[in-house]
Amino acid sequence: MLTPDPLLISVTIFVVAFFVGYELITKVPPTLHTPLMSGSNAISGIVLIGAVIVAGRGHSDLGIVLGTGAVALATVNVVGGFLVTDRMLRMFRSRESQQRRPKAGSPSDSPQDPGDKR
Amino acid sequence: MSDQGFLDLINGLYIVAAILFILGLKYLGSPRTARKGNRLSALGMLIAIVATLVSRDIIEYEWIAIGIAIGAVIGIVIARTVKMTAMPQMVAVLNGFGGAASALVAAAELIRSVDLGDVPLDVAIIALFSTVLGALTLTGSLIAFGKLQGIVTSRAVLLPLRNVVNALILIAIIGLSAWLVVEPNQPEIFLAVGLLSVLLGVLLVIPIGGADMPVVISLLNSYSGIAAAAAGVVLQNNILIIAGALVGASGLILTRIMTKAMNRSLANVIFGGFGATATVADAAGTPGERPYRSATAEDVAMILGYSQSVMFVPGYGLAVAQAQHAVKELAGLLQDRGISVKYAIHPVAGRMPGHMNVLLAEADVPYEQLLDLDQSNPEFVRTDVAVVIGANDVTNPAARTDPESPIYGMPILDVDKARAVIVLKRSMATGFSGIDNDLFYLDNTSMFFGDAKSSVSDLVTELRQLD
Structure with missing residues (x-):
């Protein structure tokens, strides 16, 4: 049986995913564009997986050095990106949830968040 | 498990992760569900990473652990300590x-x-x-x-x-x-x-x-x-x-x-x-040559206090002056008087897309009050007072009316259509584009000079005395 070129499969996946992303992100309202950017940035930290493969394959010393550097950089991207996005989104409150807790202290440090319980 | 079966399992987990990323982005479409969306994406990431770690490609874990530990510590520290103004x-x-x-x-x-x-x-x-x-x-x-x-x-x-x-x-x-x-x-x-x-x-x-x-x-x-x-x-x-x-x-x-x-x-x-x-400084005359009206804190408080609807138009100048919390306080006083308060936010109001919204959300402004360009423009005709704080070019009606203007065609907030316009500004200086703003010279516009934060605080004081 003939199998398609793996590059062609990769490109197909890329194109389809790009269009899915385009459709989804067009619907994100401007008010959430900053969290969208930091959140999607965290998703691009997916290259951590590639970094893990390169660092853990134990191929050569140079590979390990490059891989470990990539793991560290991508982890900053993933961990920092998701956490800071969550911190921002926690601040987006509706009028009702604000009335339930009229005096907001430091929003970013409160462990309990009213906006979460809806 | 056979090698093939194991590989299939890992690829299956990758598909789960992809679905979670897509759902996560979908839920980012509304402030109500956005936080859940971010968590779904994070879960997808966790699944993808664990799947990779257990896959048989990986034979050494030591360096991976070191890399992840270093990255995680840095990531946690910066995510917790970064100021919202520094988000870009x-x-x-x-x-x-x-x-x-x-x-x-x-x-x-x-x-x-x-x-x-x-x-x-x-x-x-x-x-x-x-x-x-x-x-x-x-x-x-x-x-x-x-x-x-x-x-x-x-x-x-x-x-x-x-x-x-x-x-x-x-x-x-x-x-x-x-x-x-x-x-x-x-x-x-x-x-x-x-x-x-x-x-x-x-x-x-x-x-x-x-x-x-x-x-x-x-x-x-x-x-x-x-x-x-x-x-x-x-x-x-x-x-x-x-x-x-x-x-x-x-x-x-x-x-x-x-x-x-x-x-x-x-x-x-x-x-x-x-x-x-400033390449186009002379395009619309030297700033401040035409007559304009300036108002005191007392005048402005009076106009605001006896209006029925107020639209704040924040620009980056507001963030620079750290006036978000003062504005929120002023808005609270107005709302206590039964006045409707909203915010009109231009896409380039901050230093990155949506930045101003985050800064106002941090100051506890509910997201229903944050209007984007398309939502706010029809509102201005029904607005009693538009208060422009630290914004300039994005309110210049020349973008709509003057084909000669370098900013002609730029989408702007139609602030000039409000019944009264108050512009909080340090001076008559031009904005980033270097051109004079026609808005400042309209009959229904009053200029209120000073630092954004102290000006707004003055308004709060004046408004408290108003009864």
């Missing part, structure tokens, strides 16, 4: 790190292929593409960070012949890369490609002025996604391709939204060097 810098740095990671992964994979003595043509091309894009994303982002942070001058630095130099560097990168594809085992040429890419990243961003940073950050966001997808093609790892493509699309959309909001083309932002000097 934070995103710029994260973009840069993501790009650098992609470049390193692609480089390592290319080096391994060379060592194994088998470098397929497509692998070589895409690995080089990912290395170049990732490396220039790193340095471009770092320069953007420096400009936003004030370490590097935020003015556009215009080197002579910069476009020619950049083009030559790009040609050199492509030429050397082509040579590498034919003869991959040339470490010094590979290094040269990497260094040239790093240099190109610096040179591409340095001529771009601070006010154009929203476009640059969005574009670099897109690059970091595409670099990750390219690394995924090299490793034949589908989840990398999917996630990278999603991010690439996201960055591209935001780039388009920003350039549209600025009435500029992407090429103009990148090559134009706009913002180096």
